[in-house]
Amino acid sequence: MIQDLLFAPFDLGFMRRALAGCVALSLAGPPLGVLLVLRRMSLTSDGLQHGILPGIALGALLGGVTAGGMLPLWPMALGGFAAGLGVVLLAGWLARATGGREDSQLAALYLLALAIGVAVISATRGIDLTHVLFGNVLAVDRAGLLLMAGAATVSLAGLAVLWRPLVVESFDPDFLAAMGEAGAVWHLGFMALVVLCVVAGFAALGTLMSVGLMMVPAVAARHLSLRLSGQVAAAVAVALLSSLLGLMLSFHADVPAGPAIVLVAGLVWLGAMLLGPHASLRARLAASRAA
């Protein structure tokens, strides 16, 4: 019985591929997510996943959809990456040009990108819009797996190199600037890694939820540790657990896999927010009772 519950789903090749892909996303995304949360850029990732859509659409258009309806993954990923970087640069420029009042500009920018993407996809024959928007983790093929594993490798290696300046820049950007370090370079490198992981996530979770495994575990981790290493470890653990349980839920309860994974992560977040050891509702109540 338990054996059926735990292992039966992964007797199937596509489920194993889905799990492997999600493991890659769970290792790469959450550390970036933790830094995004600390840099108060949580919503930026949300906007980015809309921002990559025009590039993905254009990639699909130029890459050519095959007769069998197979999507050209690499052109789409490349297009998405280019579009994501473009949006990051444009957003940075808008932020400077508008003197820090950029949130409204960004909202407009992301919606515009989403609209362009949807329009191009709708006009292209042979592409299923729902597939692009929501992804299908169970349809991840060899190329998709390669994309996710490659992105995870590049992203983890990049983070290992950029970690110290990124953390310092998140905590005290003026300190780094006063030391003569070019914070903008670190920031841009970091954003390139984020875009890479958003693009990798799109193949599995679609452009609407591609940051699900990046952000939800990272937000939950804030309630689980006061240390950065602890938050990163907790976020990765939550992402891995959500991937496994989400895929099992998807298999047994016949729920789409992407949403199932994000839902499980969401439940963990809810639990951490209510009962976690730090800055949770429970911790606040205990503190106010002690005061």
Added chain:
Amino acid sequence: MVTPAITIEALTCRHGARVAVEGLSGSFAPGSLTAIVGPNGAGKTTLLRTLAGLHRGHAGQIDLGGLKRRDIALLPQASALDRSFPVSCGEVVALGAWAQLGAFGRAPADLPARVAAALDKVGLSGFAGRPVGALSAGQFQRVMFARLMLQDAKLLLLDEPTAAVDARTEADLVAQIRAWHAEGRTVVVVLHDLDLVRALCPQALLLAGSKVAWGATEQVLTAENRLHARLLAEAQTGPERRKAA
């Protein structure tokens, strides 16, 4: 410690269209301890940030007398930092060694000992592993002072170091500022408490967008000068200020 004079000539700093500091000239003598005082919005923080090389929109001359960036340390306003950030006290203090560490350098073997010694000196022995999120405002400021110790800078720029700390901490921090001054470092400190300025700082700069007075503290902090500063600040929040840009 040998420190050069820092000379400012016709310095004007802008925030977009708004002029924060206008036409400021004067100098900080080597090893001097100068308070910057003035009403809110007088340009005190902007001046410090400009001296630290953080403010881009400025015109005029700043002669740092050959000081390099690593010779200058800035203590930001306490509110400028996220105190819930998941780093430990020891990590924040170790940042003071950035000039030796850089972005990728290996930490020197004696760094943990230097960090522990600095924490010891600010009265936080054994705090190295503690997350800053668990500190009070006063303890956090002590950690920032320990970071300044590691920076070992010739020019210290302190922005409201004693704001929102308890009396005991204030006394300890003031004693440390005195110690830095006694070591021959040049210290520029933004303060609001005029009694503290009189007790601590031989020199003062009264700022209200432009210079009201700069010199010996008693001659700067006269009732007449302070009234002048207040009137100037009120006048400059009007439309003329923007036209000046």
